[in-house]
Amino acid sequence: MSALSDLLQLADHQDPFRNAPENLRAVQLQAVQERFAQRRQQIRILDKRASEAAVKELNTLEDTVPLLFADAVYKSYPDSFIENGKWRHLTAWLQTLTTNRIDGLDYDKITDLDGWINELRRNGHYVMSSSGTSGKQSFIYQSGADREFGWRLLDQGIRWAASGMRDRSRHYPVYLLTPSSGSYTGTERMAKFGESIALPGDVHYMSDVPQSAAQTTRMARMRRAIADGSALPSEIEAFQKENRERTERVQADFRLFIDQLLDRRREPMFIMGMMGMLYQIVATARERGIPDADFHPDTIISIGGGKKGANLPEDFQQQCERFFNFNATNFNDGYGMGEVSGFCPWFHEAKAWTVPPWLVPVVLDSTGEQLLNPPDGKGIVEGRLAMIDLLADGRWGGVISGDKVTVEFGHGIDGVVTPIIRDVVRYKDLPGGDDKLSCAGTIDAYVRGEIADMTEARAAK
Amino acid sequence: LIDEAAINPDALQSIEKEQFMEQTETTATQSETSTQTSASAPLPVPHVYRGRMVTGDVIKHVSRDLGQGFCTPKIELDDLVWPRAEPGPAFDVPVEQIIDFLVELGPRLHLDANPLMQAALESMIQVSPLGRRILENCYRDIPNLFAREVIEDELRVSLGDPALVDGWAARTLRGRPSRLRAFPPRLVHILAGNSPMVAAMTVMRAALTKGVHLLKLPSNDLFTATAILRTMAEIDPNHPVTQSFSAAYWRGGDENVESILYRPQYFDKIVVWGGDSAVRHVMRYAGPGLELVAFDPKVSISLIGREAFSSDEVLREVARAGAADVLSFNQDACNASRYQFIEGDEDDADRYCAQLALALGQDYRYGDGQGPLVPSDIREAVDVLREMEPLYRVFGGYDGKGLVIRSEEMVDFHPICKTVNVVPVGSLRDGARHATVATQTVGIYPPHRVTEVRDALACAGVQRIVALGESISDGVGGYPHDGMFPIHRFMKWISEESGPNHQETR
Numbered sequence: 001m002s003a004l005s006d007l008l009q010l011a012d013h014q015d016p017f018r019n020a021p022e023n024l025r026a027v028q029l030q031a032v033q034e035r036f037a038q039r040r041q042q043i044r045i046l047d048k049r050a051s052e053a054a055v056k057e058l059n060t061l062e063d064t065v066p067l068l069f070a071d072a073v074y075k076s077y078p079d080s081f082i083e084n085g086k087w088r089h090l091t092a093w094l095q096t097l098t099t100n101r102i103d104g105l106d107y108d109k110i111t112d113l114d115g116w117i118n119e120l121r122r123n124g125h126y127v128m129s130s131s132g133t134s135g136k137q138s139f140i141y142q143s144g145a146d147r148e149f150g151w152r153l154l155d156q157g158i159r160w161a162a163s164g165m166r167d168r169s170r171h172y173p174v175y176l177l178t179p180s181s182g183s184y185t186g187t188e189r190m191a192k193f194g195e196s197i198a199l200p201g202d203v204h205y206m207s208d209v210p211q212s213a214a215q216t217t218r219m220a221r222m223r224r225a226i227a228d229g230s231a232l233p234s235e236i237e238a239f240q241k242e243n244r245e246r247t248e249r250v251q252a253d254f255r256l257f258i259d260q261l262l263d264r265r266r267e268p269m270f271i272m273g274m275m276g277m278l279y280q281i282v283a284t285a286r287e288r289g290i291p292d293a294d295f296h297p298d299t300i301i302s303i304g305g306g307k308k309g310a311n312l313p314e315d316f317q318q319q320c321e322r323f324f325n326f327n328a329t330n331f332n333d334g335y336g337m338g339e340v341s342g343f344c345p346w347f348h349e350a351k352a353w354t355v356p357p358w359l360v361p362v363v364l365d366s367t368g369e370q371l372l373n374p375p376d377g378k379g380i381v382e383g384r385l386a387m388i389d390l391l392a393d394g395r396w397g398g399v400i401s402g403d404k405v406t407v408e409f410g411h412g413i414d415g416v417v418t419p420i421i422r423d424v425v426r427y428k429d430l431p432g433g434d435d436k437l438s439c440a441g442t443i444d445a446y447v448r449g450e451i452a453d454m455t456e457a458r459a460a461k
Numbered sequence: 462l463i464d465e466a467a468i469n470p471d472a473l474q475s476i477e478k479e480q481f482m483e484q485t486e487t488t489a490t491q492s493e494t495s496t497q498t499s500a501s502a503p504l505p506v507p508h509v510y511r512g513r514m515v516t517g518d519v520i521k522h523v524s525r526d527l528g529q530g531f532c533t534p535k536i537e538l539d540d541l542v543w544p545r546a547e548p549g550p551a552f553d554v555p556v557e558q559i560i561d562f563l564v565e566l567g568p569r570l571h572l573d574a575n576p577l578m579q580a581a582l583e584s585m586i587q588v589s590p591l592g593r594r595i596l597e598n599c600y601r602d603i604p605n606l607f608a609r610e611v612i613e614d615e616l617r618v619s620l621g622d623p624a625l626v627d628g629w630a631a632r633t634l635r636g637r638p639s640r641l642r643a644f645p646p647r648l649v650h651i652l653a654g655n656s657p658m659v660a661a662m663t664v665m666r667a668a669l670t671k672g673v674h675l676l677k678l679p680s681n682d683l684f685t686a687t688a689i690l691r692t693m694a695e696i697d698p699n700h701p702v703t704q705s706f707s708a709a710y711w712r713g714g715d716e717n718v719e720s721i722l723y724r725p726q727y728f729d730k731i732v733v734w735g736g737d738s739a740v741r742h743v744m745r746y747a748g749p750g751l752e753l754v755a756f757d758p759k760v761s762i763s764l765i766g767r768e769a770f771s772s773d774e775v776l777r778e779v780a781r782a783g784a785a786d787v788l789s790f791n792q793d794a795c796n797a798s799r800y801q802f803i804e805g806d807e808d809d810a811d812r813y814c815a816q817l818a819l820a821l822g823q824d825y826r827y828g829d830g831q832g833p834l835v836p837s838d839i840r841e842a843v844d845v846l847r848e849m850e851p852l853y854r855v856f857g858g859y860d861g862k863g864l865v866i867r868s869e870e871m872v873d874f875h876p877i878c879k880t881v882n883v884v885p886v887g888s889l890r891d892g893a894r895h896a897t898v899a900t901q902t903v904g905i906y907p908p909h910r911v912t913e914v915r916d917a918l919a920c921a922g923v924q925r926i927v928a929l930g931e932s933i934s935d936g937v938g939g940y941p942h943d944g945m946f947p948i949h950r951f952m953k954w955i956s957e958e959s960g961p962n963h964q965e966t967r
Contacts, residue, residue, distance in 0.1 A: 045844050069841060076842040080870040089852065096848040136873070228897050229921065368837060400837075 003030035007358050007390055011149065015160060017347070020357035020417040025377040025409075028360045031390050033058045036067070039396045042099040046396050061362060062371045068362065068386045068398040071339055073097065074138035079224065082217050087116045094120075094127065098141045099394050113213040125394075129213045130186070130338045137216050140338055143394035150189040153342030153356075155196070158302050161332035161345040165197075165300055170268075172300070174198040175261050177273020179250075180205035186338065187211065190272060197270060204260065206277070207253035209246060219243075258284045265290070268298035275303045275333075279316040282323045293325040301326065304334035304343065335421060339399040341391040344421060350413045352420040355387075361419055362386040363407050366427065368400050378410035384427065402426050503530035504587055506683045506710055510540040511550075512694035512703040514687070522712065524588040524680045531588070531683060533710050536718055541675050541707055542727040543647065549673040550704035552645045556626050556671065560612055562693075562702050563668055567607030569692050570661075572600045577695075581688035589654065589681050590833060591790060596657065598826050603661040603689075606937060614939035616669050619948035626671060626952070631962035638962040643952040645672035646729045649722070651713070651743065653734035653756075654682030655793045656827075662937055663732075664689050668702050670951045675728070676708035683710055714742045725750025729953055732756075735795065754950050756943045759795035759901030761786070763929055764892045764914060767804040768907045769813060779906050780816030782930025783881075784863070786904045787821060788828025789933045792879050796902040796925075796932045799876040801883045802892030807867065810885040811854055814865045818856035821863025821879055827933055832879045835859040842874050871895065889914050898922035901943070904929040 007027060010016035021027045036058055040047040046067065050056075053066035077093040080086070087110045095102050104123055110116045120127050126142040142150070159165040174194040178187045194203050222239050225231035258281050261269070271278070278301070285294075301324050313319070324330070328348040335353040336343030344353035355361050363372045363383040372381045385405040389397030406422040413420070507516045517534025524531060543549055551559060572578050578600055585596050605611070616623045620643055624630055629640035648667065653659050660682060667674040676686045686708045693703045711718040713736075723731060723746035731743050731751065735758040747753040763786055769779040786798040801817075803810050824830045835843075835858075843866060846853040856865040864880045866872055872882045886892040889905075893914040896903060903918055905911050906929035915926055924944040927934065936942070 045848060048847075049844065070837050072838045073841040073845060076845040078846075078868070078870065079873050089849070092849055092852075093845065096845050227899070228895075 002034055003027045004034040004390060007031050010357050011153065011156070011342075011391060014156070016156070016356050016358075017160065017354050017418050018415045022417060024357060024417055028357070028390070029058070029061060032061075032064060032360060032388050035388075035390055035397065036064075039099065043097065043396050045096055061360075061373060064362065064388060064398060065364065065369065065371055065386075067396075068368070068388070068400045069396065070368070070400050071138070071337070071402065073399075074140050074339060075136045077139070079136070079220055082113055083221050083224070085111075090116060091120075094125075094139060094141060097395055098125075099396075100125065100141075100143055113217045117213060128186070128338060129216075136220065137213065138338065141394045145393040146341065146391075147188075149341050149391060149393075151192045151196075154189055154193045157334060157343055157345035157356075158193075158300075158332045161334075161348070162300050162302065162328075162330055164298060164329035171197055171199045172268060172270040173202040173204070173264060175204050175257070175269060175271045177206050177271070177277040179207045179209060179211045181208075181210040194270070194272065204257060206257045206273070207250045209250045209253065215246075254280070255284075262288065262290060265295045265299075268296045268300075270300045270302075272302045273304075275317060275320060276312055278303055278320050278324075279312055282316075282319050285323065292322045295324060297325070298330070299324070300330050300332075302332040302334065304336065335424060337387075337399070337401055337403075339401075340387050340389040340397065347413070347416060347420060350411065350416070350420050352408070352422045354416055354420045355407075355418050357418050358390040360388040360390065361407050361421070362388060362398075363405070364400065366404070374409055380406060380408045380422075382406045382423075385421070385424075402428060404430065503532040504584055504683075506531045506533045506678070507687050507691075508534055508536075508707075508709040509687045509690040509694075510537065510707045510709075511705070512690070512698040512700075514691055514694070522680065522710070524683070526590045526681045527588055529587045531680075536709055536711055538718070538721055541709060541722060543673040543705075545647070545726060549645055549647070549671070551668075551671040551701035554671065554701045556616065556623055556669065559668055559671060559702060560609065560616070562696070562700060563607050563612055563665060564609045565696060566689075566693060567604040569696060570604045570607065570689060572597065575688075575692060577688045577691050578603075581684035584684045585657065585682065588683055589657075590793075591656075592829065594824070595790065595827055595829060599657045600685075603657065603685075606658070606661050606665050608938075611938035612665065612669065615666065615937065615948065618939035619669075619946040620952070626669070629957055633962065637958070638960070640957040640962070642955050642957070643670075643949075644955045645670055646951050646953050647673050647727065648951060649675045649677060649728050649731045651677045651731065651733040651736075651739055652679050652682065652686060653736060654679035655735075656790050657682055657685040659734055660686035661689060664706070665937075666947050666951070668705070669948055671705070672951070673705050674707070675722070676706065677713075678708055678710040679713070680710070713739055719746065723751065730754050730951065732947075732951070735759075754947075756947075757795075757901075759924075759943070760800075760899045761796050761798050761902040761904075761932060762892075762896065762900060763798045763801040763904040763906075764889050765801060765803040765813070765906045765929065766889055766910050767809075768910075769803070770805065770809055776813060777816055777820075779929065780813060780820045781823075782904070782906065782928075783813075783817050784820035784823070785825050785828070785930045786902075786932040787879065787881050788825045788832075790827055791829055791832045792877055794933075798902075798904060798932065799881065800871055800895065801881055802886045802889075802895060803883060804887070804889060804892070805885050807851070807854075807869075807885055810867050810883055811856075814854065814856045814867045814883050817881060817883065818863050818865045821857065821865070821881070828879075830862065832861040832863075834861045835864055835878050835880060839864075839874055839877070839880055842872070843880075846872070890917065893917045893921070896921040896923050901925060902927060902932045904932050906930075 010020060013019050040050055049067055055063050055067065058064055077090060081090040081093065087107055091102055091105060102125055105119050110119050117127050124144055126147040128140045128142055129137050174197060176190055176194050178190055222231065226236065261281060262285055331346065333346040334343040340359055342356055344355050347354040363381045364370060364386055365372060365383055368384050372383045374381060384400065385403045386400040404425050404427050407419050408422060409419045411420055503518065503521055505516055505518065507514050515534045518532035519535045521530060521532045569575060570578055582596055582600050586593050589596060620626060622630065625641060625643040629642045631638065631640050650663050650667065652663060663676065664686065678686060690706050690708055697703060728751060731747065732754045733739050733743050734756045737758055740755055743753055763783055765779060765783065769776055783801055789797040803813050822830045840859050843855055846866060847855045854867045857863040861879065865883055867883045871884060876882050889910055890913060896918050900921065900923045902925045903923050904927050908928040911926055918926060
């Protein structure tokens with residue numbers, strides 16, 4: 001068997017972290033070689049990048065550095081394709097990053113971005129959209145296999161981290177801190193997993209206001225109209241009003257959701273979403289005089305991503321921890337990114353996230369150019385996180401993130417073979433960048449107000 | 462390299478000691494703040510308080526662009542303000558004497574003759590990404606800003622009558638007598654460091670106002686302003702102009718300094734050179750009595766007519782002019798062209814792009830043929846666009862020699878590091894529609910066709926229109942800057958309407 005298939009088999013294992021091969025580093029490098037050889041035949045950009053960097057084969061992990069895509073690549077399409085409805089062009093763009101051939105789309109059926117995504121889905125191409133960190137949404141291609149893995153790995157990771165979940169016969173009232181529709185975002189896999197562990201008819205969503213890619217597009221279009229001066233004041237007013245109303249509807253739904261959840265706190269439940277959202281539950285409970293640790297001890301909480309949020313107190317994480325009494329049986333915190341398969345679940349014994357064996361962590365300097373991984377596979381390094389996702393089927397799995405992390409290799413804690421990630425901060429949240437002054441500006445600096453703020457808020461998610 | 466080692470930083474300190482020994486404060490050794498320690502010894506950055514140089518290594522910093530460690534003395538807040546109860550040192554000095562002093566200063570700043578400027582240049586190489594060749598060209602051009610004709614034109618055009626800065630000019634409006642004075646202001650200048658000319662231009666204009674001036678140094682130009690002020694002190698440490706300037710570095714946005722200093726009791730206006738974050742920091746303090754004068758961060762473009770295709774020779778020339786406009790300070794300036802709109806079809810545009818990519822690989826006075834490498838976010842985007850020929854076509858590469866992307870519509874990313882987006886248009890007027898409130902300079906070829914677009918451009922927000930290739934040409938000495946006459950904006954315009962006009966001026 002090849003190194004690649006050895007590692008991929010672990011995706012079906014209950015505990016891929018302790019059952020990864022002892023010589024993980026060597027096996028991963030070999031698997032990366034196999035993947036690269038295959039993908040460079042399928043993705044021309046990767047092949048070109050390799051030729052330019054004079055990389056023929058990957059002898060060391062260092063050789064992969066020029067082949068990693070920045071996460072920006074998944075939003076490198078020109079906005080005008082969407083604004084002007086050039087769906088064929090948008091497909092051509094997606095094709096440049098995709099292993100599978102995309103054709104047979106009925107372009108007459110497509111009227112907006114949601115339509116394009118749905119038409120792709122009808123043809124077996126499951127594009128995932130996310131707002132990313134710059135306000136422009138990314139489109140990440142998933143094949144049918146990628147999509148299938150999406151929810152299987154969610155199940156695997158949560159059950160690995162929270163021991164209370166290991167009894168597969170148990171079913172819960174499920175509360176998901178996500179809108180009920182928006183099927184092509186991460187919501188789909190959360191919903192699918194939620195349904196699989198829920199008591200019949202007992203799945204609840206924070207809001208029924210749909211998350212729509214077209215909505216994001218409308219915002220981008222409005223930003224452009226403001227920047228080029230063509231937006232009328234009444235149009236800006238109408239747009240802001242529509243957004244406020246939308247926000248108010250979401251908030252009203254969310255209040256109902258929280259009330260219901262708090263009323264049922266003596267039942268064992270499953271709650272899943274982002275930490276910032278979870279804190280809203282805690283804050284509401286405090287207003288109602290509900291003390292810490294008042295929930296049923298068998299309630300399971302799984303959170304992920306988005307530690308940042310507007311108007312959160314400094315200690316909101318600690319408050320959540322006390323309120324829900326996080327422990328090794330009831331709690332998972334997932335670290336991941338939309339560009340890679342699965343996520344890194346919380347490893348209670350290490351108080352850190354652990355990286356599954358099919359994700360090869362590549363720690364780089366802040367510029368993303370120098371490899372910092374310890375040469376002997378042991379030790380702690382700090383830097384910009386990149387990953388090579390060996391599982392990714394529809395795209396090249398090498399991607400550089402915007403996160404600054406501390407990764408510990410070869411720690412040997414509690415039999416876990418795979419590396420752990422301790423601290424995560426986004427480079428853009430680090431201080432600096434204030435006094436390197438230049439008179440050169442960008443057009444974006446001239447867009448002010450709610451539209452600009454909305455981008456900020458989305459970026460902070 | 463030998464020169465560098467010889468002059469910096471030991472030579473810098475020895476020069477300082479020779480000339481300013483009695484004024485140099487004892488340097489403390491403990492470090493108050495330490496962001497990051499760089500491998501080499503931190504560069505000493507002197508402060509200048511009214512002609513008195515102060516050195517020290519109490520506060521350590523790291524420069525933003527090149528990660529160079531540097532150190533400064535502790536900020537003496539009281540030395541950075543001029544009490545309002547007293548007139549500034551130059552308020553009552555006739556402007557003729559100020560001009561004479563500046564004209565004397567000009568040749569003294571000449572790089573070959575001035576060890577302070579030589580040392581500043583060597584230190585600048587450690588903190589500025591522009592590199593020795595461009596920095597040296599700038600330093601050689603600095604004396605030109607102090608030529609008598611330049612100074613006199615700047616003052617006359619800005620104020621109308623230079624006498625207004627010296628005294629109370631009598632006038633009678635609709636039968637009512639009154640006096641008007643352009644009163645010397647108290648200004649903080651938050652300098653930009655993408656070009657050393659910013660510091661020199663600021664000193665020249667600020668001196669002409671006769672006001673008092675605090676210069677906040679940027680981390681990418683820590684040395685030019687203080688070298689000029691110290692040269693002034695060499696001419697005459699007690700001259701009112703020397704006594705009217707102070708310069709210091711603190712981290713931009715440092716509340717410990719800015720929340721104390723930025724008050725109307727100390728200053729009338731804060732003059733800020735670009736930088737979105739710098740403008741936003743200052744906005745917090747601007748309010749009644751403390752006005753913001755912003756040289757806004759801007760974007761520049763080019764409009765190229767179909768005449769460019771009249772022959773291969775002409776096309777090459779036009780591409781060279783187009784490249785010259787891109788290369789202003791390696792495209793890190795507000796007047797650097799980033800988007801070029803060319804009258805023609807895609808094939809025409811491609812022919813121009815090919816020539817432009819070649820021309821970008823050559824040296825210009827303020828731009829390098831071999832510039833900084835294209836950053837990865839642009840590389841990622843362009844790698845993908847490259848795959849979408851013929852919709853897009855990419856010329857040149859990521860190696861710092863020039864990158865050109867031809868597209869039907871403007872690209873989404875912000876072109877930097879010698880990256881140009883060329884968009885074919887039906888007419889120059891179509892191209893002009895892409896100008897916005899963010900646009901500063903527009904270069905036009907052929908120059909005579911400016912009449913087709915200048916009103917539309919000004920209407921959209923453009924501030925300066927030049928012949929293609931001249932965006933970096935002499936724009937100081939009577940020309941408006943960012944849509945205003947800076948000296949006019951700097952002054953406090955005071956009206957005295959108490960009784961009849963007894964004499965022409967008081």
